[in-house]
Amino acid sequence: MEDVQEESLFEAPPIAEQERMVEAILFATSEPVTVAELNARMPHGADAKEALEHLRKRYDGRGVSVVKVGEAWAMRTAPDLGFLMQKETVETRKLSRAAIETLAIVAYHQPVTRAEIEEIRGVSVSRGTIDQLLELEWIKFGRRKMTPGRPVTYMVTQEFLDHFGLESARDLPGLKELRSAGLLESRPPPGEPMADEDDEDENQTEMFEANEED
């Protein structure tokens, strides 16, 4: 392996060969692989990003496709062929309505605190609901909020994106409409100014803008 790397220090393999390599790596694993990891595994000088573009086109319309999952890439069967598959995998536990709604709120409002989730749903969120989503690896802890008590926030994970076939959180259905309708703002009840209002807006903007830069 080292030899290969040494050799190719001077010359990267042709792009067609790089495409084969990316194909093999993505094929071999069930988990999404980041471009950085691809580059690390491929010979020196290879450009996984470019090779990926070629590969993606090649698989366009095939039974298997190359999909982007957050910052990573994976191969997945085409959704229209799902009927051919034996559902060998254990069905995931049926999620409660509370869990599904909580998940949606985290996805659309991330990073979001538990108090904010409760504010939106109008009821308290049970520990079990959050735990279940954490266990499914659909949500994760984000950074703490800079408000009194420094509460933890929740965000969706790469596994969430992978599960729902999303390239990024930006691609959530209806996100734009919700934003323009002001429904993603954290609006404090009148007369109770929220200490973190500015911070909140900042966080939201930051997240989606940061995403948009990708």
Add this chain to the structure above:
Amino acid sequence: MEDVQEESLFEAPPIAEQERMVEAILFATSEPVTVAELNARMPHGADAKEALEHLRKRYDGRGVSVVKVGEAWAMRTAPDLGFLMQKETVETRKLSRAAIETLAIVAYHQPVTRAEIEEIRGVSVSRGTIDQLLELEWIKFGRRKMTPGRPVTYMVTQEFLDHFGLESARDLPGLKELRSAGLLESRPPPGEPMADEDDEDENQTEMFEANEED
């Protein structure tokens, strides 16, 4: 799902579509799939065998190939790309003092038993230390000693010589040289004869002569 099958009772999907189906099934199934199984899972009237042939040709020379495993079919990454399936993380660690001392004793006294190593080090040698050196392929088992219990002996390997840049174990500096190189700084307490120095050299000779017989 059923609808699709019902529909296709009358007309099989075009071969290109069948190829997609075979592709998706081979990709996602956890075991190689036989032609009979493929046909059973595909819409009525499909010809998995023909679709497989098309698919096989399509993947010819790609990073992934369609291979026959016994009577069944599967997809595998191309054998020449196997080197990509490794992720190497190099960690540099200093060999422990116990390991270095044990290694030194083996190098200077080979073939040497564990009991002898312990005698020289003055402390017991843990199984782990020996295992580590064996794993590093710096030491190997020599022939058993002709003493009661017929204990195994240890010797250094070619790998060891390569690593330390030695032609042979005989190139290891002797005790006198170590002393003149300032590596043995302590002088024996006056009046105590250094009984073991000559003895040492003798051992060395003996050891290497024995070695040469191998």
Add this chain to the structure above:
Amino acid sequence: MDGDTQFGEVEERLAAEALIVDVDGFEGPLDLLLVLSRTQKVDLLKISVLALAEQYLEFVERAKTLRIELAADYLVMAAWLAFLKSRLLLPPDPEDEGPSGEELAAHLAFQLERLSAMRDCAAKLMARDQKNRDFFVRGIPEDVTRVRKVRYTATLLDLMQGYARLKTRDDFRPYVMDRDHVMTLEQALDRMHGLIGYAGEWTDLLSYLPEGWETDPQRRRSATASHFAASLELVKNGAIQIRQTDLFAPIQIKAR
């Protein structure tokens, strides 16, 4: 026309009763308000919060007459909506501080709209193609062997220093000298193996000590200890029996 209205009222009442019976099915007052608001059959943006407040209060009243115990948060909401209703109906008091009834109503409408939107989103999310249901991952993943290469940094110098360290220690504490006064377990065992056949009777263990080891105290100690350990080993192997009749009495052995 009249009949229609009446029929509408009946329908509404039935619906309200159904709501009450189903009160456990609601996820709190906001959820209930959202369901009630749907009966207005208008866009949530144009909802009449006043009408909604009235509907809710009516609901709570009916629950009371039916002697249904409502959870505290339903009652808190009822109190708040009663307050909101009075604010909306009475002309604003210029002395009064705090938000106006319209502001409070707007916020409630916003909350309802937001909750409703999130529910739609949740439904849309769950309707998406899902992994291992609609699309699938690689069924035979190939292991990416994580080659953790530990590169050890031992050098020849380390090696020689290590050896030198050992040898230096020898210079200070020559083993050869020590060894003159030490009898190992193996040595004692070897000796006893040869002698044990002669011990048909109970014999003092100390009589087995080799010649020249009984007098020098250091040697005697070492030999006694190693012979004792060796005899235990032989007992374990079933070769001999061992006994000591009293504290500090001679230890005796006998072949089996």
